[in-house]
Amino acid sequence: LEKNVFYTGAAPNQQAIPAVEYLMSEEGGGAKRFVLLGTDYVYPRTTNKILRAFLKSKGVSDADILEDYTPFGHADYQTIIARIKQFAAEGKKTAVVSTINGDSNVPFYKELGNAGLKATDVPVVAFSVGEEELRGVDTKPLLGHLAAWNYFMSVDNPQNKAFIDKYRAWAKKNAVPNADTVVTNDPMEATYVGLHMWKQAVEKAGSTDVDKVIAAMGGQTFKAPSGFTLTMDATNHHLHKPVLIGEVRADGQFDVVWQTQQPIRAQPWSPFIEGNEGKQGL
Template sequence: MKRRSLLKLGTMSGALAVAGRIPFAHADTGSGPIKVGVLHSLSGTMAISETSLKDTALMTFADINAKGGVMGRQIEPVVVDPASNWPLFAEKARQLLTQDKVAAVFGCWTSVSRKSVLPVFEELNGLLYYPVQYEGEEMSRNVFYTGAAPNQQAIPATEYLMSNEGGGAKRFFLLGTDYVYPRTTNKILRAFLNAKGVQDADIQEVYTPFGHSDYQTIVANIKTFSQSGKTCVISTINGDSNVPFYKELGNQGLKATDVPVVAFSVGEEELRGIDTKPLVGNLAAWNYFMSLRNPENTKFKAMFADWVKKNNLPGGSKRVTNDPMEATFVGIHMWKQAVEKAKSTDVDKVRVAMIGQEFAAPSGYTLKMDGNHHLWKPVMIGEVRADGQFNVVWRTRTTIRAQPWSPYIPGDKGKPDVVSSIPDFLRRRRVA
């Protein structure tokens, strides 16, 4: 089905349901608590990243409930643990939709988990709010993507590294976990680099399995690869493997001044248990950082700190906020606003009401939900500080419309030329 048709489905879903071409949405009882699902790994290799999203979701639901709920009704979260087991994600999603009869689900991190649950949400006409950056190449009528598409993270970060401002990288070591998101993103980036004149000999790709812990040889290979020209590492490592990777960088003395690493899946939470002093100057590309100074972020951080203390959560005062947590927070509030606009929790009505929703986010920008089910988002690049936080060194002046596709994948015809448009839409500026 063409993507244009998918967009039409987003606005015609009610008519299609009546016509019997898709399953009916869950019934809206109009009274009593509103059940919602929280679908995140609380054990296994991805727990290091996903547990905080569960905590954020529960905090946000509690705050909304304390302020009167949604249409006067309380939110009742149903939390399940797919345990970093991709087939189990689909089983838990089906349970939430058919047994618990939730109005919406907030969850998943990896693309393989999202792709595992996608057929379930499309079959049962459920709504998934997905809060993490991903490889693009998807626009489902049953998913709202509150994380970044490649043109809101990976592509501008790579161009930044190639610029004089970003160090003028000529060689690129693409290192990722072996699954959908890293491989597809790196396929896009390789084609982007080729379009910019970078030869394949100056690009190296390496993948490791989930939970991988021995990066000694890989870091040594990075050092060897970097001897032939200015090199950077683009990391799409996910989960707890980031800890041994960054520790090995420190062990082998590979500094950001020699070979900078830009990460797309490492934020404040992943660095919390690492001695970051040897990593100072390495980079991460996101749409939010905890260190941002603005009134909305001050409130967000205080709310989370209070929630951690009140519930005696592990980590206590050392807990941090990060980009996917912000995306979770924004997604829940936009769902609330859409329900209130639709005056119903009916999936088809909420889907239509979601388009155009706006929210003043902790990033300091007002984010808007586009008709392609993706948020307009800013792009930011941060440098690791000794305390595990990030100094934002570069950002876009405005939010950027997501392009959930790639003009670089063979066979993608008739798509916008992102290569030529990047200098216009980035509108770069140095941040003091």
């Protein structure tokens, strides 16, 4: 962790771990076997290292975890989906944890549908699929599959309505195509919160001096479009964030099927990885 950086995105315990806990729960289908499928770069590999250790702590054996990676832009998922189908047919309830990034999600979900793997049979929870990724995509193969984020555009509260209205007004003013139907998403909300907290910190410090603003950032709060009041942690510089799990709808939005009651403090150093015990960050 770097003292000059304030982190507005999710730490593993604010997205990946709760998503897998949900899949393992009775409400989430009671998964016993897991496919960890991602794009081949540092984020998916690090997330899956943490998830593998977490699953092991819950008594899931290596034989019940299938881990696979594909390059950026990968489009041919036939072989991988066939492996998932075979893996899922071996008797235990199976779920897929997807850290597939970008355009590869379209052929992945399409092939999932072609293979007849419905969300009720093998649910997929994704950490990189949100409202923007679903724009203009045929959602039929995705219906019922899940995404874990800290915000969804569909949440109903005054802060979110104002956030969406302001973004669409900006889009219209700047001649963005289809300005009336542009969508918000989790990374946008995280950035919006971060900028407002920086503004508040500058006002508190009465200066844009870096060290003074850093000192003023810790403990800043902001009522976010998620509907929760978020706090910037003064120790590890991560936002305390709620966790929401959403189910894909036909219109490319999400129905929230589970959420935390309050924001969760980030664990930048996952306690499930050896050597991280007791690390809190700054």
